[in-house]
Amino acid sequence: MTTQSFDATSFHEIGVPTVLSAVLAGQGITTPTPIQAATLPDSLAGRDVLGRGRTGSGKTYAFLLPLVARLVASERSAAPRRPRALVLAPTRELVGQIQAALKPLADAAGLSTITVFGGVGQNPQVAGLRKGVDIVLACPGRLEDLIGQGHCDLGAIEVTVLDEADHMADLGFLPGVRRLLDRTPRGGQRLLFSATLDNAIDVIVKRFLVDPVTHEADSAQSPVSSMAHHVLHVQREQRLPILVDLTSAPGRTVVFTRTKHGAKALARQLNKNGVPAVELHGNLGQNARTRNLDAFHSGKASTLVATDIAARGIHVDDVALVVHADPPVEHKAYLHRSGRTARAGASGTVITFMTDEQVRDVRQLTRLAGIKPVTTKVPGPAHPILVELAPGERSLVPGGFAPPAPAAGRSAGEQGEARNGGSGRNRSRRGRGKGAGKGNGTASGQSRSAQQTAEKPSRNRSRRRSGSGSGAGAPRGAGSGSHSAASFSGRR
Incomplete structure (x- = not known):
């Protein structure tokens, strides 16, 4: 089933709880975007949803509103190491931005949140999970590390969200995503959102979404008219x-x-x-x-x-x-x-x-x-x-641009980052912390796998991407140098 639009003039008409619509109104957001108007009736009703909308179309609130509403309605409490909701995204920056959008909604609903990704020390993340948290926003690689070390259990997840699912596929994250989803209860709600929907994510849809409703709010290729x-x-x-x-x-x-x-x-x-x-x-x-x-x-x-x-x-x-x-x-x-x-x-x-x-x-x-x-x-x-x-x-x-002078008392990790130019290999050692990767399961392998390269890019990946630019999906001639010969990176 595919729905192109849903006529609604306010979040209240769609069924968004008053406490959440009030938060949006306080930010000047009163009218749902097309992707929000299309998906929210089904996601608020508890259906699994497959949603596609252009970048900048409002997908973030399309999955955050039903996620928070469901947790509030269930009235459960977060247990130590057992979060109630999971949002997976491909990059640290995207995780941070989802968290920024979520925090006012979570605060209004009395819910706790934590972000989990590589490139930083894991101890604060471990402490937050041990305390008990309602919503985890994570990149796949670091979350698998923490699960392998026994710091997190996805057995109590009520809602799972995959944001930018096609980008997960492009970065090689899908095996890790499948392993994570296998750890969540089959009866939980699952929401998958992406700028494009193609064959690369079909395996996730068929395996983990139950009778999903598909909404495509606009053409997959057409750029915005403005x-x-x-x-x-x-x-x-x-x-x-x-x-x-x-x-x-x-x-x-x-x-x-x-x-x-x-x-x-x-x-x-x-x-x-x-x-x-x-x-x-x-x-x-x-x-x-x-x-x-x-x-x-x-x-x-x-x-x-x-x-x-x-x-x-x-x-x-x-x-x-x-x-x-x-x-x-x-x-x-x-x-x-x-x-x-x-x-x-x-x-x-x-x-x-x-x-x-x-x-x-x-x-x-x-x-x-x-x-x-x-x-x-x-x-x-x-x-x-x-x-x-x-x-x-x-x-x-x-x-x-003149960057601020480094603080005299900065941490050893920051000093190492400055000395090493932020290289992936040194940053990987620092980010894992003492004892990281010594647990069972996938912990030790994932930090060096393709599943974590977007979080902690490796030196090998740097070499691959700074090469000729060849690869699947490249236009004819791209691999042999027409792009790289005239690229800014090629001339230096």
Whole structure:
């Protein structure tokens, strides 16, 4: 059964408890988005739901509202190490953002929450689970570690949520997700939400969802109508000057590169040219990732240079411009990257840089993404199209973004992170803590497996992703160098 829409003008009409709708109203949220209006009647009624909506469409509240409502209605208490609800997400940043949306609802309902992910010490997570918590929001790898060490038992879970399920599949998380879901009671409610629904997650749906109701609130490929798509045909040596011009305009900009090395190098170049920029990629330790995102949220840095780790789930208000400095290798990544702008009804502009070597790949990419961009040949930063796409007076700050000086009394872990550049191998040892991985089951293996690479990226993965870019789903020619030859990472 597939439902496209549900006519409702308020959360109260759908059946959201008054205490929760009041929290939303206090934030100025009074009208359900299409995905919320479509799914909430079924999820509030206890049905298993398979929901698809574009990034920025409101999926988070679509699963948090029924989760909190069910726990309140059941009137059970959380026992030590036995949480009552589980939310699984692919990245630490997404877990943190779900927690930020959940906290006001949980506080109003008298429920406790905890986040569980790698890259940080496990002791606070262990202590929270031992005390007893209602809702766990987790990345799969660290949660499996803690279960293997005996710190968590999923036998009392009443509601399980999988957010960004297709991204779980892309990152190789599905085996771990299946193991975790096998530990939850079969009678519990299960909600699966994603920006796309495809064959990759069919195994999860068929195995764990019982008579699910499917809701697709919009087309799987169509970009939002308020998003303008442009391709700038540029010469390789002109990309940085053009990018400096675009990012020195007023407003927030997210720039995507294909590799971690490329993101780091490009952020350094932008700062050198006077654009306050921060980087976000898997080689950064958790403290650095948090600091950089905070700087971008607060406006201290106007530009975020990121790999695809930021393409899913990262929400920052008023991102006016998304630039694909390196075109992605497949169309789903293009849509998710682009979804950092034009969120929740706002407008936004998406720009893809295309060199001569990338013409065929970019044309195939946009065709598969279902968009028809405006293509303009831009010889340099003086072209008038740049002011049209990023209007406003350009301003540069000597030195770009200046990060705060490290605190004199920072922890040994932070000092090690600084010395090692946030490398995955050193961060993995610190994050596991004393005795981590010595338990039974999957604990010792998972920290080095593919299931945890998005939480604690490994040195091997860094090498793989900074290579030629070949892989399943890449447009023709991407693996042999047309993308990498002209990518920001390739030239440094």
